[in-house]
Amino acid sequence: MPRTKIQNEQIRVQKRMQIINSALELFAQKGYHTTTIADIAKHAGIAKGLMYSYFTSKEELLHSILIEGYELITEKFDPNHDGILEPQEMLLFINDLFDKLNNDRDYWRLYFSVTLQPGVIDDYFRKEMIKKYKPLFDMIIKYFEAKGVDDPYLEMVFAHSLIDGVFINFLYDKDYPLDKIKQLVIKRLV
Amino acid sequence: MPRTKIQNEQIRVQKRMQIINSALELFAQKGYHTTTIADIAKHAGIAKGLMYSYFTSKEELLHSILIEGYELITEKFDPNHDGILEPQEMLLFINDLFDKLNNDRDYWRLYFSVTLQPGVIDDYFRKEMIKKYKPLFDMIIKYFEAKGVDDPYLEMVFAHSLIDGVFINFLYDKDYPLDKIKQLVIKRLV
Amino acid sequence: MPRTKIQNEQIRVQKRMQIINSALELFAQKGYHTTTIADIAKHAGIAKGLMYSYFTSKEELLHSILIEGYELITEKFDPNHDGILEPQEMLLFINDLFDKLNNDRDYWRLYFSVTLQPGVIDDYFRKEMIKKYKPLFDMIIKYFEAKGVDDPYLEMVFAHSLIDGVFINFLYDKDYPLDKIKQLVIKRLV
Amino acid sequence: MPRTKIQNEQIRVQKRMQIINSALELFAQKGYHTTTIADIAKHAGIAKGLMYSYFTSKEELLHSILIEGYELITEKFDPNHDGILEPQEMLLFINDLFDKLNNDRDYWRLYFSVTLQPGVIDDYFRKEMIKKYKPLFDMIIKYFEAKGVDDPYLEMVFAHSLIDGVFINFLYDKDYPLDKIKQLVIKRLV
DNA sequence: CATGAATGAGGATTCATTCAT
DNA sequence: CATGAATGAATCCTCATTCAT
Numbered sequence: 171m172p173r174t175k176i177q178n179e180q181i182r183v184q185k186r187m188q189i190i191n192s193a194l195e196l197f198a199q200k201g202y203h204t205t206t207i208a209d210i211a212k213h214a215g216i217a218k219g220l221m222y223s224y225f226t227s228k229e230e231l232l233h234s235i236l237i238e239g240y241e242l243i244t245e246k247f248d249p250n251h252d253g254i255l256e257p258q259e260m261l262l263f264i265n266d267l268f269d270k271l272n273n274d275r276d277y278w279r280l281y282f283s284v285t286l287q288p289g290v291i292d293d294y295f296r297k298e299m300i301k302k303y304k305p306l307f308d309m310i311i312k313y314f315e316a317k318g319v320d321d322p323y324l325e326m327v328f329a330h331s332l333i334d335g336v337f338i339n340f341l342y343d344k345d346y347p348l349d350k351i352k353q354l355v356i357k358r359l360v
Numbered sequence: 361m362p363r364t365k366i367q368n369e370q371i372r373v374q375k376r377m378q379i380i381n382s383a384l385e386l387f388a389q390k391g392y393h394t395t396t397i398a399d400i401a402k403h404a405g406i407a408k409g410l411m412y413s414y415f416t417s418k419e420e421l422l423h424s425i426l427i428e429g430y431e432l433i434t435e436k437f438d439p440n441h442d443g444i445l446e447p448q449e450m451l452l453f454i455n456d457l458f459d460k461l462n463n464d465r466d467y468w469r470l471y472f473s474v475t476l477q478p479g480v481i482d483d484y485f486r487k488e489m490i491k492k493y494k495p496l497f498d499m500i501i502k503y504f505e506a507k508g509v510d511d512p513y514l515e516m517v518f519a520h521s522l523i524d525g526v527f528i529n530f531l532y533d534k535d536y537p538l539d540k541i542k543q544l545v546i547k548r549l550v
Numbered sequence: 551m552p553r554t555k556i557q558n559e560q561i562r563v564q565k566r567m568q569i570i571n572s573a574l575e576l577f578a579q580k581g582y583h584t585t586t587i588a589d590i591a592k593h594a595g596i597a598k599g600l601m602y603s604y605f606t607s608k609e610e611l612l613h614s615i616l617i618e619g620y621e622l623i624t625e626k627f628d629p630n631h632d633g634i635l636e637p638q639e640m641l642l643f644i645n646d647l648f649d650k651l652n653n654d655r656d657y658w659r660l661y662f663s664v665t666l667q668p669g670v671i672d673d674y675f676r677k678e679m680i681k682k683y684k685p686l687f688d689m690i691i692k693y694f695e696a697k698g699v700d701d702p703y704l705e706m707v708f709a710h711s712l713i714d715g716v717f718i719n720f721l722y723d724k725d726y727p728l729d730k731i732k733q734l735v736i737k738r739l740v
Numbered sequence: 741m742p743r744t745k746i747q748n749e750q751i752r753v754q755k756r757m758q759i760i761n762s763a764l765e766l767f768a769q770k771g772y773h774t775t776t777i778a779d780i781a782k783h784a785g786i787a788k789g790l791m792y793s794y795f796t797s798k799e800e801l802l803h804s805i806l807i808e809g810y811e812l813i814t815e816k817f818d819p820n821h822d823g824i825l826e827p828q829e830m831l832l833f834i835n836d837l838f839d840k841l842n843n844d845r846d847y848w849r850l851y852f853s854v855t856l857q858p859g860v861i862d863d864y865f866r867k868e869m870i871k872k873y874k875p876l877f878d879m880i881i882k883y884f885e886a887k888g889v890d891d892p893y894l895e896m897v898f899a900h901s902l903i904d905g906v907f908i909n910f911l912y913d914k915d916y917p918l919d920k921i922k923q924l925v926i927k928r929l930v
Numbered sequence: 931c932a933t934g935a936a937t938g939a940g941g942a943t944t945c946a947t948t949c950a951t
Numbered sequence: 952c953a954t955g956a957a958t959g960a961a962t963c964c965t966c967a968t969t970c971a972t
Contacts, residue, residue: 172597172954173951181956201479203393206941217958222943283477286528288469289391324537327529328544335525338476339517347514354518358548368931396966407742407933409969418967558952581859583773586945597954599948608946663857666908668849669771704917707909708924715905718856719897727894734898738928742933743972751935776962787937792964 186224188214194235198276201283202232202290232284233295239277240302243270255313260360268352271337279341282334329359376414378404384425388466391473392422392480422474423485429467430492433460445503450550458542461527469531472524519549566604568594574615578656581663582612582670612664613675619657620682623650635693640740648732651717659721662714709739756794758784764805768846771853772802772860802854803865809847810872813840825883830930838922841907849911852904899929 173181192214196205207228211218225231255263271278284290285299307326314322314329332355340346382404386395397418401408415421445453461468474480475489497516504512504519522545530536572594576585587608591598605611635643651658664670665679687706694702694709712735720726743751762784766775777798781788795801825833841848854860855869877896884892884899902925910916 172952173956177951178955185956199478201477204479207943208941218942219944219959220957223956228942279476279478282528286469286532287391287473287477288389289394321540324540324544327537328541331525331529331541332522333525334528335521335523338472338524338528339521342476347517350511350514351518351521354514371931397968398966401934408967409934410932412968413931561952579858581857584859587947588945591955598946599955600953602947603952659856659858662908666849666912667771667853667857668769669774701920704920704924707917708921711905711909711921712902713905714908715901715903718852718904718908719901722856727897730891730894731898731901734894742931743935747972748934755935777964778962788963789938789965790936793935798963 182224185214185216185220189216189221189224189231190235190238193231194239194276194280197232197235198279198283202280202287232291235277236281236284236291236295236299237302239274239281240299243274243277244306254316255309257317257360260313261356264352264356264359267333268348271340272348275341278337282338282341332358372414375404375406375410379406379411379414379421380425380428383421384429384466384470387422387425388469388473392470392477422481425467426471426474426481426485426489427492429464429471430489433464433467434496444506445499447507447550450503451546454542454546454549457523458538461530462538465531468527472528472531522548562604565594565596565600569596569601569604569611570615570618573611574619574656574660577612577615578659578663582660582667609671612671615657616661616664616671616675616679617682619654619661620679623654623657624686634696635689637697637740640693641736644732644736644739647713648728651720652728655721658717662718662721712738752794755784755786755790759786759791759794759801760805760808763801764809764846764850767802767805768849768853772850772857802861805847806851806854806861806865806869807872809844809851810869813844813847814876824886825879827887827930830883831926834922834926834929837903838918841910842918845911848907852908852911902928 189210193205193210196209196213200209207218207221210231211221214221221231225234285296291299307330310329311322311326314325319325336348336351336355340348340351379400383395383400386399386403390399397408397411400421401411404411411421415424475486481489497520500516500519501512504515509515526538526541526545530538530541569590573585573590576589576593580589587598587601590611591601594601601611605614665676671679687710690706690709691702694705699705716728716731716735720728720731759780763775763780766779766783770779777788777791780801781791784791791801795804855866861869877900880896880899881892884895889895906918906921906925910918910921
């Protein structure tokens with residue numbers, strides 16, 4: 171008797187996650203180029219070939235991790251869904267962001283390592299990622315508008331840069347004083 | 361007539377620079393892993409084998425670029441050499457930094473791409489780099505002390521993070537409003 | 551209610567044909583090596599594993615196609631079954647042959663592609679095929695004997711070669727003037 | 741002291757030939773798909789990687805063999821270079837052709853195996869080969885014109901088909917009566 | 931010192947075949 | 952009987968590095 175469609179679906183969903191998680195961990199720890207498909211398969215407890223039944227290539231695996239990771243991470247932002255951030259929400263937003271940074275360290279390591287490194291993701295994909303982040307940035311611009319900042323766009327760029335900088339320094343320094351820095355960030359931005 | 365020792369020395373120094381410059385450019389543009397020794401040799405106009413008479417490996421080549429680049433870039437900092445930055449000097453320092461960022465884009469691209477990417481430089485080397493940057497950071501801490509900031513170390517970390525964030529965003533976005541952002545940075549730090 | 555034995559048998563025979571037809575089409579169009587079991591299963595609308603309940607391997611599938619195809623094609627030859635071809639019958643035979651060529655293009659493509667290609671069918675099988683064709687050739691030799699040709703065997707080899715040459719050229723050239731060439735063949739052979 | 745350019749050139753020309761010859765032999769004997777790069781390298785006495793310094797891929801290696809083989813084989817045709825074949829020359833031409841068939845058995849085996857097999861050479865290349873053979877066919881058409889044949893084009897197609905058929909049958913049957921068949925071919929065509 | 935031919939370990943990917951369900 | 956997930960050997964190709972000249 172063959173497995174039912176539902177059983178197969180479950181297997182696939184679950185194994186897909188195994189692969190993604192293993193790959194994320196290894197990519198983040200060892201780097202994309204330095205991690206081999208064999209590494210990932212071993213870590214995920216599957217045969218090398220099976221990866222190719224879930225992803226067409228190592229590259230697509232990376233892309234899937236990046237995109238789906240982004241979706242997982244952002245799905246809880248802007249609870250009102252009105253696209254407008256109240257100062258209260260901005261605070262929550264930043265707290266949330268810093269929480270996620272802490273919890274999804276591997277994702278963010280991979281994210282920065284890969285976006286700042288030429289020759290890993292192509293331009294098309296880079297633009298796709300930027301497009302995905304666009305609404306977030308727009309929301310923040312509106313927030314600064316509402317706050318009455320001189321040049322809201324510039325302020326957003328500043329905020330974005332600041333947060334990126336905090337992130338990358340935190341990711342590679344286990345003694346980074348994240349909480350205290352967060353207070354400085356909040357003071358500067360909210 | 362054989363070349364004199366001095367001539368030979370000059371040739372070596374010059375050819376070494378050719379290799380370093382070619383490698384820097386290619387590493388920055390195509391990424392470290394994606395750039396081959398053949399690429400570099402071709403770009404530098406030398407034979408592949410010759411590279412190995414200047415550097416023992418691709419890895420050592422990268423390390424040399426990183427270290428010597430750092431030295432080139434910082435040799436003009438802190439003109440008084442007293443280790444203390446006056447506010448005036450801090451301004452100059454930041455201006456200088458942003459100038460260098462603009463002029464040595466390739467270096468910084470490589471620097472960030474490589475530091476944030478695991479599996480390229482080993483931990484020993486990472487620590488060496490940090491050690492090299494240490495005096496700079498100390499100077500900045502002292503500056504904030506002199507300025508009477510609450511927590512000078514924290515402020516330095518904040519400054520460092522902010523500047524890193526500005527840098528990486530500038531490096532990958534040709535429309536980045538660097539000058540305007542610089543003003544915001546100065547306002548916040550000086 | 552379980553299926554009766556006869557129903558099962560019918561299903562098996564029919565599904566077997568589905569597989570053979572799909573494989574024939576794909577082998578002929580894409581080549582034996584380039585066609586995967588997955589391709590065939592998909593085209594036949596069955597699961598990959600099922601193929602192995604009808605054929606022990608990809609190779610055996612190919613052999614079955616070749617042999618059964620031959621039988622299908624030749625079962626109508628020599629209607630008198632006396633092994634002697636009258637000139638009238640020779641004409642019919644050639645006409646028949648050319649008709650079959652037109653109708654079973656896929657089979658012939660596969661046949662030639664596979665016979666002329668080393669490393670696909672083993673020598674044992676090659677000889678089996680030749681053995682199968684033997685009676686046909688003998689019949690033709692007898693025909694030339696009866697016709698009073700000098701060297702009937704040689705004439706058969708000539709005929710065989712000529713027809714093979716016509717076939718392969720026709721199979722790969724959609725503008726091949728098959729009918730006109732057939733007349734030349736008849737003029738030369740009958 | 742590095743090798744001189746000329747030395748290198750010699751090495752490359754010679755080694756290229758080694759590779760081509762090994763590949764031709766193996767492709768012809770074992771088939772294109774069944775022959776691995778490792779096989780070829782071993783047979784040619786070189787490391788696997790070296791092949792890729794001479795040919796960009798297995799496919800390009802095959803193409804080179806096919807094209808250069810054709811050139812080697814045809815370079816002596818039509819000695820007058822006037823594009824017109826006298827009956828005397830037609831005789832020589834056919835004799836020549838049959839000689840070549842005998843001497844370059846591997847080439848012809850490969851040629852037929854590969855042209856009649858889908859999925860090995862792409863359509864672009866197939867057309868290139870046909871284009872290369874075009875002048876030959878034109879010459880033969882002119883010959884039949886001069887001879888006063890009814891439909892010279894058709895006669896050329898017939899000749900071409902006949903010769904192809906003779907070739908493939910000879911190539912796979914060591915008892916093929918090539919010389920006697922040649923006489924029949926000459927009788928029919930000249 | 932300089933060259934580039936040569937090496938071969940290593941890595942991504944494919945696919946016939948097996949087997950648990 | 953039927954499914955398709957899983958396996959892993961096999962294959963093409965790359966590239967840092969070596970070395971004869």
